[in-house]
Amino acid sequence: MPEMLNTMVTMWQLQMATLVNKLIFYSRRLPLIGRFITERAYGAVHAKRRVGRIAVVLILLGGIAESLLYFGVLLALPIALWTDDWAADERLALFVHMYFCISVLLAGVSSARVLEASKMKYTAVRLMRIAPTRYMRAVLINRYATFMVYQWIAMMITAGSLGISAIQALLLVGAVTMWRIGCELLHLRLFRKSQIIMVKKTGIVSVVMLITLAAAYLPFTGLMDVPLFGAAVLDQPLLLAVLLLSGMTAGYVLLQRTNYTDAVRAVTSFDDPLLNMERMLMDIQQKSLQVQADYTSDSSGPLPVADKRGYAYLHSVFVKRHSKLVNAPFQKRLVIISVIGVLLTVSALIFADHLNVTQLERYVSFIILAKFQLTMGNQLCRVLFRHCDLPLLRYSFYRRDAAQHFRLRLRWLLGRNMLIGANLAAVLTVFVLITADGRFHPFLLPVWLLTLA
Known part of the structure; x- marks a missing residue:
């Protein structure tokens, strides 16, 4: 556990340093104040630490803003624009159905943090020489803990007017979070068995995207009688319990019984061409x-x-x-x-x-x-x-x-x-x-x- 906490602290420090350096880089190109910022700003350690506190706030606010944009633009806004004559319970059912189609069906195929290529992963594993297993365990804890909090806050803000309570929102977001953790394990098992990185199969991901988005948005058109199956699925207490238990089991396997060396090295071979x-x-x-x-x-x-x-x-x-x-x-x-x-x-x-x-x-x-x-x-x-x-x-x-x-x-x-x-x-x-x-x-x-x- 202390090693995990140290790795998470290192990750946050790396994110803060990257963000602060970006702020310095772009501030030097501003018309008025850019000439007062010199190259020595990159080496001002104490000043950068103070700015790093602001960077932490920006990272947290950025995560909440991203979830708000997702719920607001993809889910709440279409409902507000095109369901004026729908009853309140129908609008809530449509919201849950769209959330199921996009966050469960689509994200289950297109999102896998273990097998996604990123600069942060390349820098941490290839350049800083952090052990891939220790790094990925810290990434998964940080990713899904913040994902659940951000999504819960955003759902309460955007869907509060539809009649959803804080407990309902927490159960929905918790079940989806556990589903995503289970999908991480399935993606990893698929890679181990057949060397297939599903998130990089753009053809399959594109087909799944078209099907799930069609299922999510066709109820607005009235051209086809598409049942709101997503709301029916997530309204089953037994299924929610199964999702929660299976997600916890998958989380235990991912955090205690899984080695990530081969998977991480497979997606960090040459993520950044200028670094390799x-x-x-x-x-x-x-x-x-x-x-x-x-x-x-x-x-x-x-x-x-x-x-x-x-x-x-x-x-x-x-x-x-x-x-x-x-x-x-x-x-x-x-x-x-x-x-x-x-x-x-x-x-x-x-x-x-x-x-x-x-x-x-x-x-x-x-x-x-x-x-x-x-x-x-x-x-x-x-x-x-x-x-x-x-x-x-x-x-x-x-x-x-x-x-x-x-x-x-x-x-x-x-x-x-x-x-x-x-x-x-x-x-x-x-x-x-x-x-x-x-x-x-x-x-x-x-x-x-x-x-x-």
């Missing part, structure tokens, strides 16, 4: 044949026009030579949008008597969530870094012009995302026109504005 450059270069060399094939098939055409100069021309040449790597995420999103368009068109033709454009206006905010999933940035930035920036960062002139590189990439990424937005808006326009019998409707204006913005 040798492994990164080896990975690039292994993929060199694929990149060379891309060169032979993509660079046979003419080079970009010569009216571009400097880094703009370099960026154009790079995009030309890596067109397959660059266009793959874009083409996948076009396929997804095409599938969405087919499904919406079929739905508009089948449920023509039940659809009304005026009712569809209530769901326009979902366009933001859809576009958030469809925008490109992460994959393209990785491609740009691995195959363009990494070999050039050894030159000082290239590092010196980082702001210019950023502006070039930003304009390019915005252009790609606007093309995706235009395609999504066009698909939604066809759906709205079919629903409105071919007549223009003002609803199309926010559709285009949101997708492009």
Whole structure:
């Protein structure tokens, strides 16, 4: 137990040091006060300790704010907007159903703290040489203790108006917390048996996400008679007792009977490429044949026009030579949008008597969530870094012009995302026109504005 407490204290100190250094880093770039903060601020140990107390408060408030955003935006806000004519008990049942779909079904597949890659885990295990088992036990205790407290506070604040009591909220959050602990054990057993890290299987996670979110939000539409099975499940005292007991058993196994060395090392092999450059270069060399094939098939055409100069021309040449790597995420999103368009068109033709454009206006905010999933940035930035920036960062002139590189990439990424937005808006326009019998409707204006913005 003393070792566990010492590890938890070390984790909090590491979080505080990281946050304080970030505050110093960004404060030095503020227009007015930045010039008064020098590099020596990083070495001011006593001052950083005093600021560390503020960092602890910010970390705690950040955890509560994250839970409030989850409950408020994903659960309470849709209920407040779209269930005006529902009875109070029906709204509470819908809240519990949505909470079950997202926090139990979806999170059970997509979340596993033991097998998730993070900078904190890399720094603690690989750089600070903390024993993986001791570190993960401290992480699990800290994670699920704070998770339960944050979720309980957020549920009482957001669902208090729906009639949920503090005891009910505590039972629900406690059962979900125990379920998540049990899922940690299941994810670890799956990895030990088949070397499968489920949280990294984006295809499976995406399918589960679509199914669970559809089950959570379809009751709002009235198009399908979706039972509120989540509320029925969590309303069973016997099931809640089983969840609590199984979660406690899993927690005992995870904290007392489990060694995490192999699992932690599997996900901290090269989480941060700048901290493990040798492994990164080896990975690039292994993929060199694929990149060379891309060169032979993509660079046979003419080079970009010569009216571009400097880094703009370099960026154009790079995009030309890596067109397959660059266009793959874009083409996948076009396929997804095409599938969405087919499904919406079929739905508009089948449920023509039940659809009304005026009712569809209530769901326009979902366009933001859809576009958030469809925008490109992460994959393209990785491609740009691995195959363009990494070999050039050894030159000082290239590092010196980082702001210019950023502006070039930003304009390019915005252009790609606007093309995706235009395609999504066009698909939604066809759906709205079919629903409105071919007549223009003002609803199309926010559709285009949101997708492009």
